[in-house]
Amino acid sequence: MMKNSPSAFEQDAAERPIKAAYSRRSFDRVPTKTEARALLQQLASQDCFAAPVSPDAPLVIYGAGNFGRMALDFLRDVGVEALMVVDARADQISGSDAWAGIDLRAPHEVPEQVKSSALLAVSVVTSPVLPILEDLHAQGWKRCVPFYDIAESFRPAHPLSNGWFAEPLSVTDLEAVGAGLDAWDDDLSRAHHLMFLAWRLARQEWWFDGVTVDNSNRFFIPEVLEVLKPDDLFLDGGAHHGSVAQAYLAASGPESRIIAFEPDEINADRFAVWRASQPAQVRERIELRRDALDAMSRDRRFHGGLGYMSQLTGHGSASIVTRTIDAAGLEPGFVKLHLEGGELDALKGGIATLKRSRPVVAVTVYHDADGLWRTARWMRENLKDCVLLMRTHSWCGTGAVIYALPRERMPEVVN
Structure with missing residues (x-):
């Protein structure tokens, strides 16, 4: 058992050097701010021995x-x-x-x-x-x-981006990531952020005792459920086939509504089938818009037909006109964005709505390097007086979500 001191915590990490392309570390508690900074410095000084793997065998x-x-x-x-x-x-x-x-x-x-x-x-x-x-x-x-x-x-033959490797942190990156670690509103977020960083920077798998990686509650962690209102409008950005919308219906009240954004035609058709399968009184509370959310309305290339992986990309075969959250003219109470790397742009295109309506916000951050610190910093600077939390809901650096909870919705401030 580790002694309850920062030096012992650092010693535990240092005793597990990288010996292979993929390695793991375990810690007997979540880190303090000081310990998190020390672990970040260790990560920044280590090489990543893993690399993209070409299938040169069956x-x-x-x-x-x-x-x-x-x-x-x-x-x-x-x-x-x-x-x-x-x-x-x-x-x-x-x-x-x-x-x-x-x-x-x-x-x-x-x-x-x-x-x-x-x-x-x-x-x-x-x-x-x-x-x-x-x-x-x-x-x-x-x-x-x-x-x-x-x-x-x-890549770039296919846009799937869940396997990206983070570049070595520059001095600017290192300071920005460190500031982000300090700024989370609970210690669990600090641990989840470090787990995410460890995989992306060094292909190390980290465990902190007391930290759970739970894929069953993605977008609906207890802190979110606690602050949802029974009549909230749910803006479902990247609605896919409707599984998250279905989870929202189960968590919300009978007066809640859903407006779903899904630009992929096949996905949107599947969502429409799901909507049609709902009872009439539920169906009338759900609207589907076949739009891609963006920082501004513009012509973009889109690669569709890829299921979960469909996304805006310069290599897309189709040209579409994107839309913004602000242009939608909505008053959402809960905004979820899972856009395969387009989340930060969508946030920027919704800044007026987010400031006016003060919704709960859940944003995936594992599709590109913006997730290391840029998305969190933008949310912290623009979504004022919100509690910001980070959770990883799956392994291999995936499933990472940042949650913004307006303080006025909370019965008490997260410690």
Whole structure:
């Protein structure tokens, strides 16, 4: 057990040097501001030994959940065929439509020759990835890497950006990140921010005792649920197929409304089907707008047809006209933005609305390096008198969300 002092905390971290491309550290408590600054300095001084991984061998997907399905779709889009998918639940799900035509096997069914020659892409972020990699090596797999590090080797041919590597921090970056660590409104945010930084800067997986990575409550952490009002208008930016809208309906009152923004035609059609499936009294509270949110209205290139991954990008095949939150003329009580890297622009295009309506705001920050400090600083400077919290809802540097809670909504200030 670590002694309850900053020096002991730093010693615990220093005793775990990087010895491989991916490594892990554990700490027996969340860090103080002083300890967080010291850990940041350590990260800034370390090299990252991981890099994007090109599939130079037969590729196997490990994990047959939603992520594994997305990984297969990604590989199809870039012209790569996976040899097989491996999952412990293979016998339970092999007959489902989602895996029709796919060679789906349980781990014990994989030939040793495949384990020794294939590149195994671990498509799991709902639990720590380092123990999975270690277990797979023990099973005989010679080359195992997180899937997003493989996906990163295909940019800019494909816009998926969850696997980005942060550049070494400049002096300006280092000071800005340090100031951001100091400014969070609870200690848990400081720990989550460091976990995010550790993966992006050094491909290290960090655990802090008492910190939970929970994907089941993304956008609806207890602090958000506590301040929602029964008649809030929910602005769902990046609505996809409606899963977040569905969660909002479950959390809100019968007078709440939803206005969903989804520019991808296939996604929007799926959202419309979901809306149509709702009872009439619920359906009339939901509106779909097939617009992309941006800092200003302008012509942008858009890459659609990619499911979760559809986004504004210079390599997009379609041209669309973007819109702003301010131009929508809404009075939202809750704004959620999950825009594959377009979140900061959308915030800028909604500044008047955010200042006037004072909504709860939830913004994903894991699609590009703005998430290291720029988005949080913009929110801190422009969303005055709000409690700002950060939570990571999945591993491999993904699922990171910043929450802004107007203090006037809160029964008491977060300590």
